[in-house]
Amino acid sequence: MTILALLLIPLLASAVTVGLRNVRRMELVYLLSAAGSFVAALWLAADVLSAGPVTLAGGFFYADHLSALVAVLTAFVYLVSAPYAVGYFRSDEQQPASAISARKLREYYALTPLLGFSMFLVVVSNNLGVMWMAVEGTTLASIFLVTFYGRGTSLEAAWKYAILGGVGLSMALFGTVLTYYAAHEVLGGESLSVLNWSVLAASAVHFDKTVMRLSFILVLLGFGTKAGMAPMHTWKPDAYSEAPIPVSALMATAVVNCALYAVARFYVLTGHALGTSFASQLLVLFGLLSVGIAVPFILVQRSYRRLLAYSSIDHGGIMVLGLGFGGPLGALGMLLHMTFYSVTKPLLFFCAGNAQQQTGNDSLKRGPGGLLHSLPVSAPMFLLAALALTATPPFSMFQSEFTILRAGFAAQRVGAVILFVVLTVAIFCGFFYHVANLVFGPPSAGPRGESSRWKTYPVIVLSLIVVVLAFWLPAPVYALIDGASRILVIQP
Amino acid sequence: MFWQDPQFGNKLITMMAALVLVLQIMMVAQRWLVTNIRAFGVQSFLLAAIAATIAHFNHAPHIYIVAALTLVFKAILLPLVLERMVTKIEMQQQMEPFVNVPVSVIVSGLLTLLAYVVAESFHRPEEASGMGHNTLDVAIALFLIGFFMMVNRRKALTQVLALLCLENGLFLAAISLTYGMPLIVEIGIFFDVLVATLLLGILIYRIRETFDSMDVSRLSRLRG
Numbered sequence: 273m274t275i276l277a278l279l280l281i282p283l284l285a286s287a288v289t290v291g292l293r294n295v296r297r298m299e300l301v302y303l304l305s306a307a308g309s310f311v312a313a314l315w316l317a318a319d320v321l322s323a324g325p326v327t328l329a330g331g332f333f334y335a336d337h338l339s340a341l342v343a344v345l346t347a348f349v350y351l352v353s354a355p356y357a358v359g360y361f362r363s364d365e366q367q368p369a370s371a372i373s374a375r376k377l378r379e380y381y382a383l384t385p386l387l388g389f390s391m392f393l394v395v396v397s398n399n400l401g402v403m404w405m406a407v408e409g410t411t412l413a414s415i416f417l418v419t420f421y422g423r424g425t426s427l428e429a430a431w432k433y434a435i436l437g438g439v440g441l442s443m444a445l446f447g448t449v450l451t452y453y454a455a456h457e458v459l460g461g462e463s464l465s466v467l468n469w470s471v472l473a474a475s476a477v478h479f480d481k482t483v484m485r486l487s488f489i490l491v492l493l494g495f496g497t498k499a500g501m502a503p504m505h506t507w508k509p510d511a512y513s514e515a516p517i518p519v520s521a522l523m524a525t526a527v528v529n530c531a532l533y534a535v536a537r538f539y540v541l542t543g544h545a546l547g548t549s550f551a552s553q554l555l556v557l558f559g560l561l562s563v564g565i566a567v568p569f570i571l572v573q574r575s576y577r578r579l580l581a582y583s584s585i586d587h588g589g590i591m592v593l594g595l596g597f598g599g600p601l602g603a604l605g606m607l608l609h610m611t612f613y614s615v616t617k618p619l620l621f622f623c624a625g626n627a628q629q630q631t632g633n634d635s636l637k638r639g640p641g642g643l644l645h646s647l648p649v650s651a652p653m654f655l656l657a658a659l660a661l662t663a664t665p666p667f668s669m670f671q672s673e674f675t676i677l678r679a680g681f682a683a684q685r686v687g688a689v690i691l692f693v694v695l696t697v698a699i700f701c702g703f704f705y706h707v708a709n710l711v712f713g714p715p716s717a718g719p720r721g722e723s724s725r726w727k728t729y730p731v732i733v734l735s736l737i738v739v740v741l742a743f744w745l746p747a748p749v750y751a752l753i754d755g756a757s758r759i760l761v762i763q764p
Numbered sequence: 765m766f767w768q769d770p771q772f773g774n775k776l777i778t779m780m781a782a783l784v785l786v787l788q789i790m791m792v793a794q795r796w797l798v799t800n801i802r803a804f805g806v807q808s809f810l811l812a813a814i815a816a817t818i819a820h821f822n823h824a825p826h827i828y829i830v831a832a833l834t835l836v837f838k839a840i841l842l843p844l845v846l847e848r849m850v851t852k853i854e855m856q857q858q859m860e861p862f863v864n865v866p867v868s869v870i871v872s873g874l875l876t877l878l879a880y881v882v883a884e885s886f887h888r889p890e891e892a893s894g895m896g897h898n899t900l901d902v903a904i905a906l907f908l909i910g911f912f913m914m915v916n917r918r919k920a921l922t923q924v925l926a927l928l929c930l931e932n933g934l935f936l937a938a939i940s941l942t943y944g945m946p947l948i949v950e951i952g953i954f955f956d957v958l959v960a961t962l963l964l965g966i967l968i969y970r971i972r973e974t975f976d977s978m979d980v981s982r983l984s985r986l987r988g
Contacts, residue, residue: 401945402949405949405953408960412960419967419970427974428986431967434963434964435927439914439930446934456941
């Protein structure tokens with residue numbers, strides 16, 4: 273039942289919003305749907321924690337610890353970005369040259385819950401075909417969120433996003449077809465359940481090795497495109513810098529999580545069929561490539577919106593690296609990183625959004641600097657979030673990256689670990705240099721003070737959570753992460 | 765009777781699959797957009813026919829539904845919509861590929877060869893009698909040539925066409941390997957493809973309004 277609630281709340285919100293004309297009511301429906309989804313996701317997690325995997329409709333929907341964790345993280349980002357979005361668009365409307373109409377806002381308030389619905393469907397669908405459809409759904413729902421401002425550059429970003437996403441997902445579908453073929457040979461029958469993950473995972477040991485090898489390559493490339501892995505990452509900086517901030521925050525965390533969730537599901541199947549070494553090698557390769565490709569672009573970046581996008585390519589790579597190192601530590605490190613990342617990244621986006629709306633541009637070079645004087649709350653939090661995101665101790669991402677490092681040593685991939693440390697340090701230097709330049713410096717002309725409570729409170733709440741997480745991870749959350757990581761460990 | 769003989773069915777499928785491949789290379793080779801769209805329509809029609817043949821000889825009625833969907837949406841509806849778009853926005857009918865036509869055809873030939881090598885690894889002697897298994901090579905070739913078309917074309921609409929060709933390759937692979945995905949999944953994929961084409965169409969209109977051009981190579985202001 274909780275699964276149904278999780279799916280129906282955003283879907284209903286989207287349907288209701290289409291019929292509304294009053295922007296205040298749209299905001300209300302949107303806020304309610306965010307709160308409702310979060311409650312439903314927590315409920316689902318509680319069910320899973322107390323009674324194990326939940327199924328619905330004869331196994332068509334299936335939620336284990338991994339699904340519940342990703343659902344909670346998705347719902348969390350959706351929840352915190354909701355009040356921020358309200359403030360963000362109200363500020364946008366007040367801009368003198370703003371072209372934001374009620375119609376435009378209805379597009380946002382109707383499409384974002386649809387994006388949420390697709391993401392929840394990704395994590396609760398047992399059927400790999402349906403999961404693919406849901407991932408495609410996240411692309412379809414977000415194309416017109418990227419073009420929200422209707423500038424030439426946003427159309428360009430949306431076009432790249434749609435075409436690259438389409439090509440990538442067609443590869444993922446091919447991989448899914450091949451997995452179905454491998455399962456079909458073993459399990460036989462035309463029934464829908466042959467594509468169910470819970471059924472596949474139980475019998476994957478007998479699958480044809482050649483087919484599964486090709487299938488995993490295609491799936492990794494396909495869902496990897498969606499997660500923004502190098503070298504298929506080129507749409508990412510464009511889309512993140514053109515979309516409105518709440519959309520960027522959702523895409524950079526929740527959508528990436530969902531794509532990596534899909535990769536992880538196939539990783540388990542491939543691991544059962546082939547042993548872990550083949551999949552691990554590919555994952556480590558792509559992970560390192562993503563972290564590495566982010567380095568030069570972060571060092572010489574001119575726009576802080578794009579800086580955040582490259583950092584999300586970097587963190588996607590780190591999570592894939594954790595999965596690739598494998599073993600109990602690798603899986604745990606990946607999921608811890610996913611959790612901490614989903615809390616920290618929206619904070620950075622919100623601070624960046626406040627700065628951009630205050631100064632009117634997102635440039636790092638000709639920007640005024642001295643944000644500390646004009647934004648008394650967002651600017652210091654920007655600095656704090658940048659420290660947290662670059663895994664400075666004592667912040668929690670240091671713990672997760674350290675766990676991944678230990679997993680790398682346990683897997684005896686010393687070369688990869690050393691390379692990873694070097695690249696991460698380079699990213700820390702570049703990222704911190706840029707953000708420090710932005711925050712400090714002489715005060716500039718222009719408006720002073722935070723412009724809206726709607727935009728300030730989410731920043732304060734998220735900062736508190738980031739600081740608390742550095743010292744204390746609540747026991748149920750850890751239980752969920754731990755349970756999920758056990759699913760990703762493949763016994764030889 | 766010959767229409768009950770699986771041998772005959774197999775030959776029929778092989779012939780249609782060969783035609784599908786020929787059509788794909790024709791799309792690469794010729795420069796007129798409308799002809800390209802029609803070739804895509806005929807290709808989809810042949811795919812529907814292949815699906816129907818497999819449904820007939822394997823007594824798998826659910827594949828008939830898939831065949832009918834392909835016929836209605838991909839062979840008739842999508843080509844009509846795309847052609848209307850071409851006339852409505854009065855774009856130039858030439859393709860303007862990055863690589864010239866002779867080289868493109870040679871590349872397609874090489875990709876077909878590659879597809880045969882990949883499909884070889886799926887070949888199992890004990891399944892040689894399986895209906896339609898010999899079309900996997902064609903499916904992979906369609907997929908690869910679709911990729912090539914995607915990177916070789918400048919116009920926004922032709923990239924959409926390349927995406928649809930990729931999807932046709934996928935459809936053929938699913939049909940030839942497993943006689944189609946489960947029905948719900950198959951219908952879902954159809955729905956996704958339709959919505960994607962629709963959204964890309966709207967996006968093309970907006971690009972056309974803003975840039976006064978459909979040349980995607982002009983979309984290059986975002987860098988670094």
